[in-house]
Amino acid sequence: MIKLKKCKQLNPSLLAGLTIIIVISVLAFIPGAFTHYNPTDIASDSILKAPSDLHLFGTDNFGRDIFSRVIYATRIDVMIGIFSVLIPFIIGTTLGLISGYYGGKIDSLIMRTVDIFMAFPYMVLAIAIVAIEQAGLWALFLSMWLVSWKEYARLIRSEVLVVKNAEYVEAAKVLAYSDFRIITRSILPNVLSSAIIYAASDVVMCMLSGAAMSYLGLGVQAPTPEWGAIISGGKAFLSTAWWITIFPGIFLVVTGFGFSLIGDGLSDILRKGRA
Amino acid sequence: MNTAKDTILKVDNLKLQFSSNGQTLNALNGISFSIRRGETFGFVGESGCGKSTTSRAILRLLADNAKITDGTIYYNETDLLKLSEKDLRKIRGKEIGMIFQDPMTALNPVLTIRKQIFEQLRDTKLSSKEKEIVAIEIMNKVGIPLPEKRLNEYIFQYSGGMRQRAMIAITLAGNPKLLIADEPTTALDVTIQDQIIKLLNHVKEDFGVSILLITHDLGVVGRMCDRVAVMYAGYIVEMADTYTLFSAPRHPYTKGLMDALPKLPQEQTRNEEMKPIPGALPSLSDLPQGCPFVSRCQLHQTLCQDQLPTMQEISPGHFARCHYFHKLEGCTGLINCTKG
Amino acid sequence: MSDKAQNILIKIQNLHKSFPLSRSLTDFVLRRPSKAVKAVDGISLDIFENETLALVGESGCGKSSFARTIINLYKPDSGDIIFKGNNLASLDKANLKTAKRECQMIFQDPYSSLNPRMSIGDMLHEELLYHHICSKKEAQTKINELLDMVNLNKDTAERFPSEFSGGQRQRIGIARALAVNPKFLIADEAVSALDISIQAQILHLLQSLQRSHGLTILFISHDLRVVHYIADRVAVMYLGKIIELGTTDQVYTSPLHPYTKILLDSLPSVDPRKKSSVPAIEGNLPSPIDIPPGCRFSTRCPNAKPHCFNDEPGFYKVNDDHSCACHEYIA
Numbered sequence: 001m002i003k004l005k006k007c008k009q010l011n012p013s014l015l016a017g018l019t020i021i022i023v024i025s026v027l028a029f030i031p032g033a034f035t036h037y038n039p040t041d042i043a044s045d046s047i048l049k050a051p052s053d054l055h056l057f058g059t060d061n062f063g064r065d066i067f068s069r070v071i072y073a074t075r076i077d078v079m080i081g082i083f084s085v086l087i088p089f090i091i092g093t094t095l096g097l098i099s100g101y102y103g104g105k106i107d108s109l110i111m112r113t114v115d116i117f118m119a120f121p122y123m124v125l126a127i128a129i130v131a132i133e134q135a136g137l138w139a140l141f142l143s144m145w146l147v148s149w150k151e152y153a154r155l156i157r158s159e160v161l162v163v164k165n166a167e168y169v170e171a172a173k174v175l176a177y178s179d180f181r182i183i184t185r186s187i188l189p190n191v192l193s194s195a196i197i198y199a200a201s202d203v204v205m206c207m208l209s210g211a212a213m214s215y216l217g218l219g220v221q222a223p224t225p226e227w228g229a230i231i232s233g234g235k236a237f238l239s240t241a242w243w244i245t246i247f248p249g250i251f252l253v254v255t256g257f258g259f260s261l262i263g264d265g266l267s268d269i270l271r272k273g274r275a
Numbered sequence: 276m277n278t279a280k281d282t283i284l285k286v287d288n289l290k291l292q293f294s295s296n297g298q299t300l301n302a303l304n305g306i307s308f309s310i311r312r313g314e315t316f317g318f319v320g321e322s323g324c325g326k327s328t329t330s331r332a333i334l335r336l337l338a339d340n341a342k343i344t345d346g347t348i349y350y351n352e353t354d355l356l357k358l359s360e361k362d363l364r365k366i367r368g369k370e371i372g373m374i375f376q377d378p379m380t381a382l383n384p385v386l387t388i389r390k391q392i393f394e395q396l397r398d399t400k401l402s403s404k405e406k407e408i409v410a411i412e413i414m415n416k417v418g419i420p421l422p423e424k425r426l427n428e429y430i431f432q433y434s435g436g437m438r439q440r441a442m443i444a445i446t447l448a449g450n451p452k453l454l455i456a457d458e459p460t461t462a463l464d465v466t467i468q469d470q471i472i473k474l475l476n477h478v479k480e481d482f483g484v485s486i487l488l489i490t491h492d493l494g495v496v497g498r499m500c501d502r503v504a505v506m507y508a509g510y511i512v513e514m515a516d517t518y519t520l521f522s523a524p525r526h527p528y529t530k531g532l533m534d535a536l537p538k539l540p541q542e543q544t545r546n547e548e549m550k551p552i553p554g555a556l557p558s559l560s561d562l563p564q565g566c567p568f569v570s571r572c573q574l575h576q577t578l579c580q581d582q583l584p585t586m587q588e589i590s591p592g593h594f595a596r597c598h599y600f601h602k603l604e605g606c607t608g609l610i611n612c613t614k615g
Numbered sequence: 616m617s618d619k620a621q622n623i624l625i626k627i628q629n630l631h632k633s634f635p636l637s638r639s640l641t642d643f644v645l646r647r648p649s650k651a652v653k654a655v656d657g658i659s660l661d662i663f664e665n666e667t668l669a670l671v672g673e674s675g676c677g678k679s680s681f682a683r684t685i686i687n688l689y690k691p692d693s694g695d696i697i698f699k700g701n702n703l704a705s706l707d708k709a710n711l712k713t714a715k716r717e718c719q720m721i722f723q724d725p726y727s728s729l730n731p732r733m734s735i736g737d738m739l740h741e742e743l744l745y746h747h748i749c750s751k752k753e754a755q756t757k758i759n760e761l762l763d764m765v766n767l768n769k770d771t772a773e774r775f776p777s778e779f780s781g782g783q784r785q786r787i788g789i790a791r792a793l794a795v796n797p798k799f800l801i802a803d804e805a806v807s808a809l810d811i812s813i814q815a816q817i818l819h820l821l822q823s824l825q826r827s828h829g830l831t832i833l834f835i836s837h838d839l840r841v842v843h844y845i846a847d848r849v850a851v852m853y854l855g856k857i858i859e860l861g862t863t864d865q866v867y868t869s870p871l872h873p874y875t876k877i878l879l880d881s882l883p884s885v886d887p888r889k890k891s892s893v894p895a896i897e898g899n900l901p902s903p904i905d906i907p908p909g910c911r912f913s914t915r916c917p918n919a920k921p922h923c924f925n926d927e928p929g930f931y932k933v934n935d936d937h938s939c940a941c942h943e944y945i946a
Contacts (some may be wrong), residue, residue: 116722171791173688175742176715185741189732322781434899462839466674466896469881492809496881517887537814539845540867542885549844551815555780603641609885 014265020258024251028075037065039072039225048241058243060233064223070248072224076137077255078208080226081203084144089199091145092152093192097183099153100160112155114150119224122147123207130218140219145205151202152195159191166190200263204256211252227252283453283485284333285309289346290538291325291332300559302328304509304567306346310453315479315486317500317517319493319532321367323556324506326489330455332485334367350453368395372451372484376458378438378489382430388414388441389426395448410448417444420476436467442473447482454478458476458488470579472498493536493609497521502592505529508567511586515593522612525595525603528552528570533609543611566598617829618760621845624831625662625685630655630694632684636904641878652903654680655691659930667825667832669846669863671878677836677855682801685833686718687711698799716746719792723804725784729776733833735762735787736772739794746795761790766819782813789820793828800825801925802834806841809877818845839882843867846935851875854903857930861937874912910942918943 025032039056044064051058057066099110126143135140163169164187172186211228213219220226222233227248234244293301298494303325305425307510310316331337333348348355350366353558358366367373375381383391392410393403401409417440425441439459439609446454456475461466466496476499479486488499496503496517504514505528511524524530538549554571563569566579576599584598604610634653639897642649654677670678683689687703687855696703698714706714722728730738739758743749743776765786776784785805792800802821806814822845826833836842842863843850849860849866851874859872862875870876877896896915901907907914913923923942931944 016660030891050621059672071802167722167724168730170688171720171722172730173729174686174718174720175791175795176712185733186730190730192809302902321812404635436899463899465711465839465901466883468675468883470897472883492883493811494885497885497887500887521885521887532811535812535883537815537818537840539840539843539879539882540864549815549818551819552812553816554783610888 011265011268013261014269017258017261017263017265020254021262024074024078024255025257028078029072031071031075033171034067034071035065037068039064039069040223041065042127050241051243058241059228059243059246060241061237065114065245066230066244069225069230070227073227073230073248074251076220076224077207077210077227077252078141080137080144081255081259083208084141084148084210085199085202085207087141087145088149089152089195091151093156093188093195094180096153097160097188097191098157100157101164101179101183101187107157110153114153117147117150120147120188125238126213126218135218136221137219140210140213143213144209146163148202149264151198155195155198156191158196163187193267197201197263197267200259200266203259207252207256207259281311282309283312283351284487285349286329286346287331287349289332289348291328291337292342292344293338294340294342296557297468298444298560301562302341302509302563302577303332303558305408305510306511307504308504308511308514310485310487311478312485313438313483315476315488315499316494316503317488317490317503318506319490319496319503320506321491321526321532321556321560323508325509327457329506330373330457330487330489334371334373341500341515346490347601354391364573367427368449368451369398370451371453371455372446372449373455374439374442374446374459378430378433378442382428382438382442382445387427387429388445389430391445392426394449395445410444413444417441417447417478418470419444425562435463436470439463439467439471443474443478445472446485447478450482452484452488453483455487455489458491459488460495461490461492468495475499493521493532497609505532508562509559510567510596511594512597513595514567514586518610519590519593520608522607525589525593525600526568526597527574528568529595530603530607531573532578533569533607536609564583574602622664623661624664624699626695626697627658627660627662627685628697630658630681630696631692632683632689633692634678634680648700649702650904653677653855653906654903655684656906658694658855658857660850660857660860662831662833663884664831665825665829666847667834667845669836669842669849670852671836671842672852673837675900675902675903676852678852679803681852682803682833682835685803686720687715699706713858717798718801719795719797719799720801720803721785721788721792721805723807725781725808729784729786731776734775735775736792739772742791748795757794763792764793764824765790774839779793780813782816784816785809785813786820788826790815793824796828797830799831799833801835802835803835804828807833807836814841817940821845839878851878854906855900856911856940858912858940858942859938860930865937871937871944872912872941873916873918877917883887910940912941 043066046055046059046063049055049059055065055067057070059065061211095110097108126144129141129143133142169182169186172182209221211231214226214228217231217261220229231245231247234241236243280488287307289306290305293300293302317328320326323370332343335355343356350370355363355366367537384462389410392413393406396406398410410426411422413588414426419425419437419440432436438540459475460471461469472495475486478484490496502516503509505526506512507528513524513529520529524533534550535552552571557563557567557570563580565581566584569575569579572579578598584596586594586596587600588594591602627651633651633653635649635651638649652675658681670681672678680689684691691704694704698718701710701714703714703877736758738771739761740754743753743754743757746797759769767783767837779787797864806817811818818841821832824830826945833843834845844910849861850857851872855875859866859870859875867879872881883898901914909924909926910916911926913919916923920942928942930940932938
């Protein structure tokens with residue numbers, strides 16, 4: 001959708017964001033290339049070692065190499081960020097399109113559902129789901145999906161309400177196009193930009209809540225490496241072994257920063273493209 | 276010909292550029308004109324010709340990417356371009372007032388009309404009772420019925436034509452000597468437009484103001500203006516009193532505009548079909564070296580491509596920027612030459 | 616006009632369309648009846664093949680709603696729209712698609728009438744295939760033909776709407792409308808947003824395309840100059856109704872309805888020697904929510920008689936092709 005021509009105007013923030021995310025993605029795909037330690041191997045002879053040549057980021061209270069744990073956790077954290085946004089993005093966009101385009105009773109039904117979900121506290125929902133399922137990645141995803149689709153639905157709906165009165169949509173109706181074609185070809189490309197911009201920042205939020213859930217013990221379970229879980233595990237040693245919490249924290253912040261920059265850069269480009 | 280005392284505004288060689296996306300747009304390329312006391316001076320041209328930019332440059336109401344590169348703008352004896360922002364504020368509204376195309380965006384929607392008129396009267400030392408009297412008088416003069424009641428209303432409570440009247444009332448409350456009217460009737464229906472044109476003509480006499488009218492509509496020019504300048508691509512291409520310009524245009528662009536205007540049955544002086552001007556406006560970032568109108572002109576010759584024509588005085592008070600103006604002879608305009 | 620065969624292409628009978636206003640809570644509690652904007656308030660009109668019929672009136676008179684109801688963008692409340700023997704108001708889906716293809720529209724705003732995210736070529740390609748105008752193989756040739764027809768370069772196809780000026784966009788809009796071989800074309804203020812020199816170009820283009828394609832045009836405009844230039848017949852609309860209908864010459868040289876006379880008088884004359892100081896009419900168009908009883912123009916009419924405020928006039932035929940809704944012309 002973003003034509004190549006526009007990519008010539010790659011702005012600095014988008015460029016910086018993409019660079020960060022590409023580096024992070026490389027770590028996520030081939031963690032083995034950067035470390036020879038197994039992230040879950042327990043070594044009783046090297047407990048709570050400070051960062052050194054041997055262990056770049058030091059070791060934790062089980063003697064596990066923090067560097068390899070952080071690197072291996074990248075995959076799962078990026079996955080949490082992306083998948084917990086992708087599904088709600090699709091669901092929310094679809095519902096928002098239907099709601100905004102048709103209006104009337106369907107619109108009321110969808111928007112009232114949104115209101116109900118708005119009123120529901122996210123953490124309570126997450127805990128409830130964990131109670132039904134059991135703590136783990138699925139529970140994490142499920143609770144994220146349930147809470148974040150509504151923002152997309154509202155955002156897209158409000159954009160559709162503006163765009164559906166544009167003369168080019170009327171022109172499409174005059175050409176006897178089907179509703180599906182009008183929605184997907186005439187409306188969707190013109191309402192998507194703000195949702196995409198929102199999604200880029202939402203990835204950050206989701207990664208943070210994913211980490212928070214794991215920190216609370218509701219998300220990813222030990223010994224699977226996950227940034228939030230590593231930070232949580234290190235909190236007892238904060239004064240003696242700072243490296244356990246600081247390094248995954250830095251990775252979390254940098255990745256979040258990368259996605260935010262992408263969102264920022266995208267918004268500049270996509271907004272410019274609008275008539 | 277006319278002394279400085281007769282002239283309220285004199286603009287000389289005004290040049291202005293916009294920079295956008297690394298490009299430089301030459302929006303005004305040496306605009307010179309003067310407005311006499313008590314006259315209505317019109318700027319006519321198509322979108323992008325610089326007529327609105329000129330009016331905004333006078334009060335320096337310009338976007339951040341605009342830069343005045345040359346010229347002077349004298350209001351009476353003061354060069355407005357040399358004034359500080361603070362001193363300019365004493366001119367805006369009080370000496371030079373402005374009315375816009377759309378009152379809904381030009382006026383403050385959360386203040387009553389009374390508050391906005393009082394705001395214009397803030398430096399007058401009038402008591403609020405006296406201000407009330409002045410406000411009601413102005414509302415009466417611009418033809419707003421029941422002024423006592425309508426002063427308390429907000430702009431959205433007014434209907435189309437009344438909104439325009441309210442904006443004129445508020446502007447007049449500042450007691451300006453020069454009124455800049457930027458497409459004041461463009462958004463209106465013909466019957467309302469007719470009312471507002473007549474009101475402005477009336478206001479000019481009644482308040483003794485001079486008017487600078489910006490419009491794209493030759494009909495409005497004919498109804499309101501004493502003198503008129505035709506603009507094209509940031510140049511004034513022709514300037515004359517309205518009657519002369521309409522009866523005997525001497526620039527091919529002016530003539531082209533008149534030929535492109537569909538005529539009404541009572542206006543058809545000669546049996547001539549409506550003729551469009553071929554082509555489109557040149558890009559302001561890449562103006563031709565010679566005459567800006569060269570690519571669309573019927574008369575053009577090699578000289579036109581190489582050399583920018585100067586403003587030449589054809590007859591007293593009638594100027595045209597064309598090498599071959601003499602090729603346009605006789606009454607080729609919209610109206611007959613015989614003064615009636 | 617006179618030698619053209621007077622075959623009726625579209626017959627509109629007693630068409631009504633209103634838009635209900637949402638009721639406030641107070642209205643609901645006090646059981647006030649819900650109000651509606653009567654945009655089209657009973658219009659009957661025949662549009663002949665190959666003619667250009669102009670619809671003029673002030674903003675808010677309902678001319679755009681009328682056009683959109685004819686072309687099925689709005690569902691009519693009541694009334695019939697007979698297009699080539701079929702009633703568009705009650706046609707099944709398959710036939711409606713063909714009928715809709717034959718009725719196309721050119722829009723007012725050159726900046727919002729083209730999808731900013733679609734190249735011109737993609738846009739034309741899509742509609743050509745959707746309506747089976749040509750095969751996939753022939754599409755590119757056909758697109759080039761269409762662009763050539765409206766005097767645009769071939770490279771237009773690869774470009775996006777933001778790269779064009781207002782006049783060029785209006786040409787693209789015309790190409791889009793004519794791509795599907797329509798019979799009937801509505802031009803809704805199609806030249807109002809354009810500069811005079813460009814406006815004249817587009818008017819010329821429309822005229823020549825009408826001749827070459829055998830089009831019937833409903834030309835909606837508030838610009839009486841443009842209408843005089845392009846129209847064969849003129850219908851004057853006031854508050855949801857047609858109040859005068861006649862050939863362009865008749866309407867412009869001997870207008871019947873007082874409103875038409877006022878409209879023509881209000882038009883700024885280009886002659887600076889004619890500066891009259893009395894406005895032709897005072898006041899504004901009444902709201903289409905509360906249409907005045909009797910003659911709808913009575914509230915602004917300079918020669919209103921007492922009965923004008925009570926009895927609604929019929930639509931009287933004054934002479935051949937020239938009719939008017941004013942009590943003065945009662946047969």
